[in-house]
Amino acid sequence: MRDVVIVEAVRTPLAKRKGAFSEVRADELLALPLKEIINRTKIDAREIEDVIVGCVSQVGEQAADVGRAAALIAGYPIEVPGVTIDRQCGSSQQAVHFAAQAIASGDMEVVVAAGVEHMTRVPMFSNMQGVSYSEKLSDQYEMLHQGVSAERMVEKWELSKSELDQFALSSHRKAIQAWKEGRFDREVMPIEYTTPDGHLISLTKDEGPREDTTLEALQSLKTVFKEDGTITAGNASQMSDGAAAILLMSREKAEQLGLKPRCRILARSVVGSDPTLMLTGPIPATEKVLQKANLTMKDMDVYEVNEAFAPVPLIWAKEVGADLSKLNPNGGAIALGHPLGASGARLMVTMLHELERTNQRYGLQAICEGFGMANATIIERIE
Template sequence: MREAVIVEAVRTPIGKRKGLLQHIRPDDLAAIVLKEVVERANISASLVEDVIMGCVTQSGEQAGDIGRVAALIAGFPDTVPGTTLDRQCGSGQQAIHFAAQAILSGDMDIVIAAGIENMSRVPMGSNYQEAAVSEKLKSQYEVIHQGLSAERITEKWELTREELDQFSFESHMKAIQAQQQGRFEREIVPVEVTLPDGSTTTLREDEGPRSDTSLEVLNSLRPSFDKNGSIHAGNSSQISDGAGAVLIMSKEKAEELGLKPRFTIKTRVVVGSDPTLMLTAPIPATAKVLEKSGLSIDDIDVFEVNEAFSCVPLAWLKETGADRSKLNPNGGAIALGHPLGASGVRLMITMMHELERTNGRFGLQTMCEGHGMANATIIERIN
């Protein structure tokens, strides 16, 4: 039986909104991780059989099949194809699934799964501003903003404003601790940035984590979507910029090239859920991926559940009964940021490195997606 294995993975630092990465085009930013991931593996880019790149807002500088364009900018031979996909916030994770599936089917042996989003340069929603929501869709479902979906989840799972803010504070504190201990250094490629005045600087770490935040600050923020609600900027994910890439091979090809695989992509699922409540699909996705893999929730050593809003992982914890200490141990999107199309890859890369750091065996990643969907992936560390 064929196996899809992860040989190498790398990401950029995650830039905050209008931070340093606003000065780099998204296709140029994506090219950095594509070039770096093959260099780290010490293989020729000519061996790559496809580049599959997640990107949500495919307009402006992110239009025109950025997966193919970024590969060309990276200096890959023109024989290497590339494609771009949109499964909303799970686009990067779906790229990993499609790459693994291409390998498991026998169609390919070496694929790069990647993700990109520069939200400072290509604003969220700019690819569909002119398109009104279908009347046929509205006749079947209540179409509301994700922030209002988060408010409904908060109410349904009886989460308090204090719980939401406490989770958000902990996300920042965990991310700050991880930075101070150098946990992210191996997974990040520093990015040199040319500023408008012509000078250059290098971004080496994520810009989002705030050491100066506090529960008092979070408690003082006004609700963003419902004046009587609990969801605000401090307990929501950040608008961010970033890119990442994962080099996936068949186990046989890796061995043929003399490479040491780091992880097996054990199980992959994707599910749909209520498109109005929208953000709850990680719960059934987790149940399905565990059942398919023959594992229990207690077998998992690290969970990465995307922090779109703090209510999402908190509701997930209530439903799954997972050990909270294993969840997002280095912080999540509330602190690190959420560059839409790249987040699925970022979560995977951070989970890989945490499993290696702690000698864990299994990691489970899942994330909510627009219109009510979620991917879930289980990886297994190779000794």
């Protein structure tokens, strides 16, 4: 197997639902980072052999293979194909895996992995309207909303609401500090976009982090999924709009093109887990990817674990023996936002830049996914 390297990784700022990107089409939003990786590397787009895009709600502006549409909007040659995949919240992390597998096997040399979700213009579950679960599925498994699953996890692992709210507060504080210190400056492309009616949209930073939030404010929020529960809008991920793109190559191709490999994809895993208690998948996915890499949690310098709900990374950390000081050091989806199909790529972009900022070696990423699944990835920074 050949070394698979990342040579460029960029994301848009994440806008709040009904925020700055409300007037930007989903396919046009995705086209922006697709174009930016070409601008930054100066490669000929004809070198790209596929564009693999993660997107969950594939309806409306995200239907009809949004990956192909966005590549054409971005100005890629017609010979560059595009495909759109759905592995729920890990969709664009899976896009990275598929890209890496194509390159490692020798089938391709240059692939773009990307993700998009516009939760304002294409609301969550809009692709499920009028559709119910098959009785042949629901007879076997109790099919729940993820928020209810999160409540059950809280009960099983005996977490308190105070622990969840404290974690949520820390997510906001870390994200705010990261922006103040310029940690996101390189990974986030500023957006200036003129809508068809001539309205200029400008966004240079994530809209989600709340500088004025307090523990008291978080504790005062009503629970959403259970009257006497623990999950609130404050300790769950924010709905948001965003996109990200990653340019992967074989190490040999990168060197041939005169591009600096920034990290290599060291190991990948994907697992199925309990479809009812569906948010526990990152635990076995982490165990599996560490085994494949022949590494331990102590070897990892940074972890990016998606903050779908506060109990997910907290329980993950307890079960795998993680050092909380290494977890989501620049905040996570509770503060930054969770544009479903884009989050896998967003976490990867952030993790790579954090390893570079701190001159560290190994990063581990994991995301829980609907129906009980999870992806995990280990990358190694290249000096």
